[in-house]
Every structure is written in C-alpha cells, then in structure tokens.
Amino acid sequence: AQKVTQAQTEISVVEKEDVTLDCVYETRDTTYYLFWYKQPPSGELVFLIRRNSFDEQNEISGRYSWNFQKSTSSFNFTITASQVVDSAVYFCALSGGGAAGNKLTFGGGTRVLVKP
Amino acid sequence: DAGVIQSPRHEVTEMGQEVTLRCKPISGHNSLFWYRQTMMRGLELLIYFNNNVPIDDSGMPEDRFSAKMPNASFSTLKIQPSEPRDSAVYFCASSPRDRSNQPQHFGDGTRLSIL
Numbered sequence: 001a002q003k004v005t006q007a008q009t010e011i012s013v014v015e016k017e018d019v020t021l022d023c024v025y026e027t028r029d030t031t032y033y034l035f036w037y038k039q040p041p042s043g044e045l046v047f048l049i050r051r052n053s054f055d056e057q058n059e060i061s062g063r064y065s066w067n068f069q070k071s072t073s074s075f076n077f078t079i080t081a082s083q084v085v086d087s088a089v090y091f092c093a094l095s096g097g098g099a100a101g102n103k104l105t106f107g108g109g110t111r112v113l114v115k116p
Numbered sequence: 117d118a119g120v121i122q123s124p125r126h127e128v129t130e131m132g133q134e135v136t137l138r139c140k141p142i143s144g145h146n147s148l149f150w151y152r153q154t155m156m157r158g159l160e161l162l163i164y165f166n167n168n169v170p171i172d173d174s175g176m177p178e179d180r181f182s183a184k185m186p187n188a189s190f191s192t193l194k195i196q197p198s199e200p201r202d203s204a205v206y207f208c209a210s211s212p213r214d215r216s217n218q219p220q221h222f223g224d225g226t227r228l229s230i231l
Contacts, residue, residue, distance in 0.1 A: 047221060104149075
C-alpha cells in the first residue's frame with residue numbers, strides 16, 4: 001500500500017522568511033510519481049509540480065524549489081522569501097504504476113501561514 | 117481554456133434528501149476522479165473513471181453513494197439518502213490519460229452541508 005506523510009501540520013512564518021515543507025512517502029512500486037498541490041483559502045486545489053522516481057534532479061521554479069531524495073523517500077518543498085499570498089495548505093501526493101493507474105494518495109497537508 | 121467545472125458550489129440540505137453533484141471534466145481528458153475532503157480524513161479518492169468506465173470504486177463509503185459518467189463530458193455523484201456525516205467538500209478532477217505520471221486538475225469543489 002502507498003502512504004504519504006507530511007509530519008508538519010502547520011508552519012507560521014513572517015514574510016520574506018524561507019519555508020521548507022517535508023514529505024515522506026512509502027511505495028513498493030519501482031516507478032512512481034510525486035506531486036505537490038496548493039490549496040489556498042479560496043479552496044481550490046492547484047497543481048504545482050510533478051517528479052518522476054527515476055529523475056532525482058532538484059528543481060527550482062521562481063521562489064519554489066523541490067528536493068527529491070530517493071534514498072530517504074523524501075520530496076521536500078521550499079518557498080524562498082515567502083509572501084502573504086503563499087498562505088495555503090500544501091499537499092504532497094504519490095501515484096504508482098501498474099494497475100493503480102494514476103490514483104493519487106495524498107498526505108495530510110501542511111498549513112502555511114505567512115504573516116506580514 | 118476552461119478547467120474542471122463543478123456544480124453546485126454550495127449545497128445545504130436536510131438529512132434524508134437526495135443530493136446530486138455534477139462535474140464537467142476538461143475537454144479531451146479521459147480520466148475523471150471524485151474526491152472527498154474532510155478535516156478528519158483529509159482527501160480521499162471515492163471513485164475514478166477511465167473513458168467513462170468506472171475503474172476503481174473501492175473508496176465509495178457505502179451503497180448510499182453512486183457515481184455515473186454517461187459521456188466524456190459529464191459525471192454525477194449521488195448520495196441517497198444523505199446523512200450529516202456526508203458533510204464535506206467534494207472535488208472532481210480530470211487528467212489527460214490513465215497514466216500515473218499525469219497530473220490531475222481539480223475543480224473548485226462542492227461544499228456540502230447535511231443538516
């Protein structure tokens with residue numbers, strides 16, 4: 001069975017501080033995909049990034065960066081120089097191959113509160 | 117491009133009533149998913165369809181819940197009879213193909229309150 005754990009339930013920072021969100025996953029699949037989604041206060045779920053299990057290159061997109069480490073089954077997400085608009089709940093998710101298709105298993109989410 | 121469209125956005129009804137939630141996936145997407153989000157259980161997959169066919173309904177909580185996808189552009193999730201514990205936000209999502217590397221794109225959700 002697949003499992004995603006986001007140990008941090010809530011993080012509070014002051015604007016311009018960096019924020020790192022932890023994500024640890026469990027899967028028996030050799031090929032799998034990891035995702036991050038953002039849920040702002042308005043409630044919708046917004047897709048941010050997807051990583052493949054066979055590509056451990058870290059990625060930077062603007063103020064966002066992701067650190068994928070297969071050896072520790074972690075896929076962490078960092079917001080650099082946080083802004084009030086970054087306040088949201090962030091979800092890490094996992095999908096595996098085979099018969100599971102693209103079923104997503106979500107972590108419990110981490111609420112980020114950025115104070116001005 | 118239009119995203120996933122869900123209706124209604126909010127629904128308040130009394131226990132025992134039938135509730136129907138609607139979803140229009142992104143045009144050209146072959147996979148459609150229904151999720152439920154609650155504080156206690158987080159985001160749970162209820163059912164998903166591929167090419168209008170239900171593939172996995174193991175997340176459907178009980179017989180009171182049913183879902184249909186009569187064509188590629190429309191799906192419904194029905195609860196009959198509804199109970200207060202069904203109160204949640206229900207999301208519909210679609211993706212281009214039934215492959216695990218495809219991101220799912222979510223609608224804005226339906227906030228359901230059963231009194």
